[in-house]
Amino acid sequence: MAKRPTVYDVAERAGVSIATVSFTFSQPHKVRPATREAVEEAARALGYLPSASARGLARGKTGAIGLFSFAYYAHESGLRPGTQTPFGDEANEDFRMFPLYHDEVQRGVQVECWRRGYVLMVGDAKGTTSQADIAAIAGRVDGLAVFPGTLPDEILVRISKRIPVVELSIPINNNGLHGVSVDNEGGMTALTEHLIEIHGLRDIAFVGPEGFPDKEHRFSGYSRAMEAAGVPVRTVATAPEGQLAEFAAATVAGLASAKRLPQAFVCSTDEEALAYMDALAAAGISVPGKIAVTGFDGLVAGLVNRPALTTVRQPLVELGRTGASILIDQVTQPGTEAVTRQLPVKLMIRESCGCQASRE
Amino acid sequence: MAKRPTVYDVAERAGVSIATVSFTFSQPHKVRPATREAVEEAARALGYLPSASARGLARGKTGAIGLFSFAYYAHESGLRPGTQTPFGDEANEDFRMFPLYHDEVQRGVQVECWRRGYVLMVGDAKGTTSQADIAAIAGRVDGLAVFPGTLPDEILVRISKRIPVVELSIPINNNGLHGVSVDNEGGMTALTEHLIEIHGLRDIAFVGPEGFPDKEHRFSGYSRAMEAAGVPVRTVATAPEGQLAEFAAATVAGLASAKRLPQAFVCSTDEEALAYMDALAAAGISVPGKIAVTGFDGLVAGLVNRPALTTVRQPLVELGRTGASILIDQVTQPGTEAVTRQLPVKLMIRESCGCQASRE
DNA sequence: GTGAAAGCGCTAACAA
DNA sequence: TTGTTAGCGCTTTCAC
Numbered sequence: 001m002a003k004r005p006t007v008y009d010v011a012e013r014a015g016v017s018i019a020t021v022s023f024t025f026s027q028p029h030k031v032r033p034a035t036r037e038a039v040e041e042a043a044r045a046l047g048y049l050p051s052a053s054a055r056g057l058a059r060g061k062t063g064a065i066g067l068f069s070f071a072y073y074a075h076e077s078g079l080r081p082g083t084q085t086p087f088g089d090e091a092n093e094d095f096r097m098f099p100l101y102h103d104e105v106q107r108g109v110q111v112e113c114w115r116r117g118y119v120l121m122v123g124d125a126k127g128t129t130s131q132a133d134i135a136a137i138a139g140r141v142d143g144l145a146v147f148p149g150t151l152p153d154e155i156l157v158r159i160s161k162r163i164p165v166v167e168l169s170i171p172i173n174n175n176g177l178h179g180v181s182v183d184n185e186g187g188m189t190a191l192t193e194h195l196i197e198i199h200g201l202r203d204i205a206f207v208g209p210e211g212f213p214d215k216e217h218r219f220s221g222y223s224r225a226m227e228a229a230g231v232p233v234r235t236v237a238t239a240p241e242g243q244l245a246e247f248a249a250a251t252v253a254g255l256a257s258a259k260r261l262p263q264a265f266v267c268s269t270d271e272e273a274l275a276y277m278d279a280l281a282a283a284g285i286s287v288p289g290k291i292a293v294t295g296f297d298g299l300v301a302g303l304v305n306r307p308a309l310t311t312v313r314q315p316l317v318e319l320g321r322t323g324a325s326i327l328i329d330q331v332t333q334p335g336t337e338a339v340t341r342q343l344p345v346k347l348m349i350r351e352s353c354g355c356q357a358s359r360e
Numbered sequence: 361m362a363k364r365p366t367v368y369d370v371a372e373r374a375g376v377s378i379a380t381v382s383f384t385f386s387q388p389h390k391v392r393p394a395t396r397e398a399v400e401e402a403a404r405a406l407g408y409l410p411s412a413s414a415r416g417l418a419r420g421k422t423g424a425i426g427l428f429s430f431a432y433y434a435h436e437s438g439l440r441p442g443t444q445t446p447f448g449d450e451a452n453e454d455f456r457m458f459p460l461y462h463d464e465v466q467r468g469v470q471v472e473c474w475r476r477g478y479v480l481m482v483g484d485a486k487g488t489t490s491q492a493d494i495a496a497i498a499g500r501v502d503g504l505a506v507f508p509g510t511l512p513d514e515i516l517v518r519i520s521k522r523i524p525v526v527e528l529s530i531p532i533n534n535n536g537l538h539g540v541s542v543d544n545e546g547g548m549t550a551l552t553e554h555l556i557e558i559h560g561l562r563d564i565a566f567v568g569p570e571g572f573p574d575k576e577h578r579f580s581g582y583s584r585a586m587e588a589a590g591v592p593v594r595t596v597a598t599a600p601e602g603q604l605a606e607f608a609a610a611t612v613a614g615l616a617s618a619k620r621l622p623q624a625f626v627c628s629t630d631e632e633a634l635a636y637m638d639a640l641a642a643a644g645i646s647v648p649g650k651i652a653v654t655g656f657d658g659l660v661a662g663l664v665n666r667p668a669l670t671t672v673r674q675p676l677v678e679l680g681r682t683g684a685s686i687l688i689d690q691v692t693q694p695g696t697e698a699v700t701r702q703l704p705v706k707l708m709i710r711e712s713c714g715c716q717a718s719r720e
Numbered sequence: 721g722t723g724a725a726a727g728c729g730c731t732a733a734c735a736a
Numbered sequence: 737t738t739g740t741t742a743g744c745g746c747t748t749t750c751a752c
Contacts (some may be wrong), residue, residue: 004522004745006744006745006746007745007746007747008745016722016723017722017723017724017750018723018745018746018747019722019723019724019725019747020721020722020723021746022745022746022747022748023721023722023747023748025683026747030721031721032721032722033724035721035722047518047521047522049495049498049499049519049522050419050499050745051416051498051499051744051745051746052413052416052422052495052496052499052500053412053413053414053415053416053417053422053499053744053745053746054457054728054745054746054747055413055499055745055746055747056411056412056413056416056728056746057411057413057414057417057727057728057729057730057744057745057746057747058727058728058745058747058748059728059746059747059748060728060745062412063496064481064500064510069470103463108430110482114483119481119482119483119496119497119500120481120482121424121479121480121481121482122470122479122480122481122482123474123479123480124474135409135410135412136412136423136479137479138409139409139410139411139412139413140412140413140424140479149738158407159409161407162364162407164411213732234716283557288740294738304664340658364729366728366729366730367729367730367731368729376738376739377738377739377740378729378730378731378739378740379730379731379732379738379739379740379741380737380739381730382730382731382732383731383732383737383738386731390737391737391738392737392738395737395738396735410730411728411730413728413729413730414728414729414730414731415729415731416729416730417728417729417731417743417744417745417746418729418731418732418733418743418744419731419732419744420744434735452730466748498736503741629731719743
């Protein structure tokens with residue numbers, strides 16, 4: 001790796017000043033053709049690549065947007081240097097999860113950045129989010145997108161003092177950051193109404209973990225429909241991430257033996273719904289024959305599942321795009337107020353609620 | 361957005377020199393506790409975020425790895441500003457494709473970068489890959505990973521003069537760049553042998569598009585098995601990307617009406633295989649009853665398909681990880697020779713070859 | 721149209 | 737242990 005040629009090298013070879021070289025790249029038409037050609041030829045010959053660091057320093061902008069994402073395998077015990085990532089059945093066993101929520105949102109962010117001429121810098125939100133890690137990203141970008149809960153609020157607020165920060169899928173905006181959310185409440189109400197009105201169910205249990213930011217809105221959407229129909233609300237707790245399957249199995253077993261199974265499990269996410277369907281299947285309880293199960297998110301996994309999962313689909317790609325868009329707008333012309341946007345959701349009636357499969 | 365505080369501000373507030381501030385962040389233990397605390401307190405109070413540009417400039421390294429990826433929706437006509445990305449059934453219709461090849465590889469790159477303390481910069485390979493776009497990424501990173509065919513060879517070679525470049529899944533290394541590939545030939549031989557030996561097939565057609573870099577190796581793997589068995593090689597051309605479905609339908613129709621259907625279509629990718637299975641289904645030809653179909657790649661889509669696709673699974677995540685790893689090694693201690701690595705593949709016997717479904 | 725020169729914010733010798 | 741002082745490569749007035 002030879003030393004990277006700089007503007008000075010190009011300038012010297014072209015017989016002009018560095019200012020002219022810089023100018024040639026930024027305002028090609030404002031430079032005499034002969035000069036321009038000389039510069040371009042020199043740059044080509046030297047294999048000149050402008051340094052983004054230097055440019056960023058001089059301009060005070062980096063032209064990059066940052067996203068804190070998740071490193072799936074990265075933190076698992078097995079992933080030491082030299083360790084192989086599983087790639088046979090083992091890897092595909094995860095097919096339910098990929099592409100999942102964050103993948104789709106990330107794609108949206110990616111797309112919008114590119115469309116608007118920014119590059120995307122992806123950082124890891126799940127690792128040791130030390131001061132240094134955060135700085136590594138935050139100091140490198142003109143705007144930052146984060147998933148709720150990935151970074152402590154205090155840090156986000158601090159970063160937002162310097163560059164715009166948008167929270168992806170944050171329900172309420174309580175901290176002055178920009179945010180994009182979806183209509184969690186409305187979606188869940190519509191879904192619950194479907195169960196009540198079309199299927200005539202009354203004993204409908206809401207399944208959701210504590211501490212999940214979207215949960216409360218989904219729960220209140222469910223509650224609203226239940227109350228409107230005059231039927232009592234009922235909840236079932238869920239396990240923390242990672243023990244979903246075991247917990248669902250235990251819950252189903254307990255409810256079944258106590259003969260207290262509801263007519264439907266309205267789960268706060270697709271992932272949960274899938275886990276409960278597994279648990280029910282294992283217990284020999286038919287879905288939707290004996291009990292209905294619904295999800296929320298609209299992941300592909302629910303679509304390929306049998307019975308196909310009735311759920312509420314979030315516009316995930318759009319969520320990412322909107323987030324990036326807000327960010328770039330703010331970079332371009334900083335506003336003083338927090339921008340908040342709510343996106344619509346779509347009710348996806350499939351099989352697990354008891355409806356017949358359509359063409360899907 | 362207030363002006364970002366700099367080392368100078370922190371130094372002043374802490375009553376030390378800028379060097380001490382810098383030092384406090386890089387070698388905290390080499391600074392007197394009292395001093396360190398003063399600096400940290402000042403930094404916190406000021407909301408100081410070090411500028412990666414300045415740091416990169418001074419150090420001559422950016423701490424970032426670049427990847428040219430694909431912007432799926434980004435180039436479609438409908439994606440103008442303000443246009444909504446589809447998110448209902450329309451979006452999920454693509455479920456066969458996501459996560460696809462590049463997603464998984466990208467995940468691998470991402471993971472390895474994070475593991476080794478680098479951030480990932482994702483650029484768009486499909487757009488107008490102008491000089492400027494390339495520079496935007498190349499000038500910003502310490503190493504670059506690319507998918508074959510995304511950037512002109514000439515440009516890659518030029519970039520590689522300055523920073524290490526690795527080609528992901530490139531079969532042969534003919535240009536001096538680093539590369540990671542998989543055992544395309546061996547995998548295809550094993551698959552073809554399975555068809556010949558286990559299923560007793562003899563009229564096996566190879567399906568593959570022209571110009572696809574891995575194709576020739578897969579084809580020769582197929583050929584080797586065919587020749588070893590003493591049966592004649594037979595090929596079927598495929599359409600360029602985007603018209604796969606139509607082309608497959610036409611091919612199947614043509615072959616069927618001429619009564620020249622082979623006993624098996626050995627496709628060079630899963631995507632092709634899926635398209636052919638669709639075409640066969642539409643023509644009322646049973647798979648694997650009447651004809652076997654196999655793929656190559658091991659995408660999730662093949663697993664959820666019915667019949668499940670018999671294929672060769674590539675270690676995609678590992679491919680990305682290995683690529684990033686090579687890059688980072690080179691950044692750390694530049695070598696003089698091109699590093700090439702070949703990864704093993706796995707034969708995934710499922711249903712579309714005529715085998716019984718296992719527990720999958 | 722082109723050049724000179726002053727930074728942009730940080731790091732890394734080298735001194736002290 | 738901490739401060740001084742050069743740069744790192746590029747952009748951007750401001751003159752010429």
